[in-house]
Amino acid sequence: MRHEKGEALLRLALAMQAARAGLTLRDIEERFEVGRRTAMRMRDAVLRVFPQAIETEGDDRQKRWHIPPGTLDRLVGSLSADDLAVLQSAVRLMEDQNRAVEAARLAQISQTLRDLMRPDHARRVEPDVDALLEAEGLACRPGPRPKLDPEVVLALREALKAGVAVRLTYGSRRNPTPTPRVVHPYGVLHGHRHYLVGHQSDPPVAESPRLYSLPRITAIEPLTRPAERDPDFDLAAFARRAFGVYQEDPQDVVWRFTPQAAEEAKRFTFHPDQTHEDAPDGSLIVRFRAGGLLEMAWHLYTWGDGVEVLAPPGLAEMVNPHRRAWDAMP
Structure with a gap:
């Protein structure tokens, strides 16, 4: 129990350093799921160890506490958006499989790594992380899993992150001979079968969005043209x-x-x-x-x-x- 409390205080110190505007007592309560008295004790313990912490009061008259950048040792280098997105996807996967303990542990690791990142680097990669997470939906079911070409998956991730269209060489069940087509990717759905969700513009088709089985993609080429996407499309709602x-x-x-x-x-x-x-x-x-x-x-x-x-x-x-x-x- 003592080790767990120490770990929580270390994570709070990291969070105080990562939050540029500082953390309020309400922030501490919500992040660590504790009551007001416990939040106050945690704050006081961190302030005793890091007296250089800065106390400010915002326009909402709430006090905030911030530890200056560089106070804590940097234990993590420059993580990429892909690294953070993979961790968050793993959290969602564990939640989908009702493995709450593993999900909570992975979420804690992910947050700790974010807190350790240099603030300027974190600001640069955060939009990419959000874009990658928005582009992936999880619909996991038991059973066999198809083999996927890692190069196809990596190219798709890069296209989604860059927001560009892709040229696929794709063979469907109706037409097993692979043919080229230009697709504007919306995201990827993972399950016992894996599908790219996207809008096809060349040759044009009426149905949109369409599903493309990832194992049937034999080649992929990201294009320089921006991907066309319906602004009202919601991948999570589509998956549901x-x-x-x-x-x-x-x-x-x-x-x-x-x-x-x-x-x-x-x-x-x-x-x-x-x-x-x-x-x-x-x-x-x-x-x-x-x-x-x-x-x-x-x-x-x-x-x-x-x-x-x-x-x-x-x-x-x-x-x-x-x-x-x-x-x-x-």
Whole structure:
């Protein structure tokens, strides 16, 4: 416990040095999830060790404390935006897999590294970090993972960061022979299949945005022309339209988990916007709105007869007749 308190004080000192305007007591409360008295004790402990800390009062009449740059040893060199974005993506991945402990630890490491960066370098890379995180959505599902060409992934990341269009050599299922096309990338969705989300301008297509399977991209060339992008497009909202990655028109989905399976189902987040209710008989009703019925069916088969599809009818026809005994499922 003492080591944990010491670590928290060190992170607070780093944060006080990184925050150019300084930290208020409210900032300390929110960052470390503590009450006002604990925040005051933490602040006082840091000020005793670093008496050179500067106290200021802002226009809002709140006091702030800032440790001058260079006071603490620089333990980290010049991290790139890609380095920080990869760490934050790992945090999201852990959260998506309900690994809260690992997610919190990675988030703490990421914040500590940010606090250690030189302020001028941090200001330069922060916009790139935000752009990279905005461009990536996570929709992870269990199962096999396709092989990806690292050069394709790296080129896509560079294009997203630079905000430029790319020329893909791409073969679809309908046309397996790879052909060139110009795509304006919006972002990447990761799952049991990985897709580039983008707008195709050459040859022009009516559907936008489209999905491009990353394993089917055999070559990629970032262009000098800026990427054209709908300013109202939201990648996170686009990802939530689907249960997994495959996009189709969203439908109202209702599942009923039996009393025997209800407790297990409560440990799952099936969709970010889901709601659930406990029925009088002990069963669990889960509701959300999304497309991707086939991917839903694949997942629901793993629940055997522990789940019944109440809506939509098309999904019920796919799942309900093929259920196996719940107690026989792994």
